[in-house]
Amino acid sequence: MTDSAPAPATSTAPVDVFAKVRGHEREAQLNAARDAGLLPYFHVQESAAQPVVVMEGAERVQLGSNNYLGLTSDPRVLQAAHDAIDAYGSGLTGSRLLNGTIPLHLELEREIAAWMGTEDAIVFSTGHQANVGTLGTILAPGDTVVADSADHASILDGCLLSRAKLRAFRHNKLDKLEKQLQRAAGDGGGVLVVVDGVFSMEGDIAPLAEIAELCGRYGARLMVDEAHGAGVLGTRGAGASELLGVEDRVDLRMGTFSKSLASCGGFIAGATEVVDYLRISSRAFLFTASAVPAAVGAALAALRIVRSDEGPALLAGVLDNARYLRDGLEQLGYAVVRPQALGAAAPGPDGRDDVVTPIVPVLVGDDWKAALLWRALFDAGVFVNTALHPAVPPGGALLRTSVMATHRREDLDRALGAFERVKRAFEAEHGELPGPDS
Numbered sequence: 001m002t003d004s005a006p007a008p009a010t011s012t013a014p015v016d017v018f019a020k021v022r023g024h025e026r027e028a029q030l031n032a033a034r035d036a037g038l039l040p041y042f043h044v045q046e047s048a049a050q051p052v053v054v055m056e057g058a059e060r061v062q063l064g065s066n067n068y069l070g071l072t073s074d075p076r077v078l079q080a081a082h083d084a085i086d087a088y089g090s091g092l093t094g095s096r097l098l099n100g101t102i103p104l105h106l107e108l109e110r111e112i113a114a115w116m117g118t119e120d121a122i123v124f125s126t127g128h129q130a131n132v133g134t135l136g137t138i139l140a141p142g143d144t145v146v147a148d149s150a151d152h153a154s155i156l157d158g159c160l161l162s163r164a165k166l167r168a169f170r171h172n173k174l175d176k177l178e179k180q181l182q183r184a185a186g187d188g189g190g191v192l193v194v195v196d197g198v199f200s201m202e203g204d205i206a207p208l209a210e211i212a213e214l215c216g217r218y219g220a221r222l223m224v225d226e227a228h229g230a231g232v233l234g235t236r237g238a239g240a241s242e243l244l245g246v247e248d249r250v251d252l253r254m255g256t257f258s259k260s261l262a263s264c265g266g267f268i269a270g271a272t273e274v275v276d277y278l279r280i281s282s283r284a285f286l287f288t289a290s291a292v293p294a295a296v297g298a299a300l301a302a303l304r305i306v307r308s309d310e311g312p313a314l315l316a317g318v319l320d321n322a323r324y325l326r327d328g329l330e331q332l333g334y335a336v337v338r339p340q341a342l343g344a345a346a347p348g349p350d351g352r353d354d355v356v357t358p359i360v361p362v363l364v365g366d367d368w369k370a371a372l373l374w375r376a377l378f379d380a381g382v383f384v385n386t387a388l389h390p391a392v393p394p395g396g397a398l399l400r401t402s403v404m405a406t407h408r409r410e411d412l413d414r415a416l417g418a419f420e421r422v423k424r425a426f427e428a429e430h431g432e433l434p435g436p437d438s
Ligand code: PMP
Pocket: 126, 127, 128, 129, 131, 152, 154, 196, 200, 225, 227, 228, 256, 257, 258, 264, 265, 266
């Protein structure tokens, strides 16, 4: 034994695989932002997920969560999580295939299928795994997947994993989608179009009726990620597909429990033959521990509330709050990014033409300005999410605000008061922010 490092087996030693973690560009940017107190990420919430939370020792109005219905603190949801722990323990320590299936998983799958109006559904441990584990399994080399350029990262990950040919089209541009479908027809394999129903940063809605029509015309299958639409849009809260009347033309619908359903986990709803195939073939389903009892119990209780007589008022509540925040921000002169009109045939999410989703993004443009504004709002008692490049196109930095059904008007007024004060001080020092016509 000697103290010196072993001699490399060959004279050309490889570079250290860890070299990339040192001194990279992102590290320098992160450190500079952190040193200036401008890093909008990794802040610690010291209280339960509520409309107003404690973060870093002070109260902040929570405009940065996906807890759209506010069900994370509903006593029935909490009780269901406790009951699941009492009955089945803290974890299942195994895959769904082996020792990790409890009756709650099966009940939840049955209720999701009934909610979505599909033959069957399968529950994954996270929404990310639902996308990766479905796209990576259903698609194979030789197939083509046509995806919106603003689709969620987990969709892209699943597409890349599958090694199918990926053809992206410009966000929500139907002519670009059609071009890619024409090209895909010449690729020779099966074709799947995959889009977010509601886009997570922009908060806008995919034109699903037109997309479904194009899929029909070009013989492609359609998958819609309903992470942000489920529990919010449509009269049953079944998502953008329900809102736009295309449920029977969407082949696969993905959703998560980490937003309206107040828990953690994900699902795919669709035809029995496809769901059964995922059950025996999806590696992200088979080779991971199943969703823990508390998470499944909570999601099931939240789903039952959405599907009960209480559902419509909750759905209307979150959209009303989104409208109130959006209108207030616009009156203050902020550039709110509004979802596109849905076309004459489609009503707004709650039957009104005035299209809104719980996501109300404010365009700032410049990354540093967005970080400065985030900090000023944080200090003024409001937490918002910040979307910087590469999460959004260069020069398209957003403050992503989002509301819950349980925000009271006084919470939103408190937040709007902070937005007003912060804008005045910010513009005096840093120049004008983009306005409503930007
Ligand atoms: N799809 C979309 C559109 C999302 O926004 C997210 C999460 N933000 C996911 C999938 C992944 O879901 P989960 O957080 O449950 O893993």
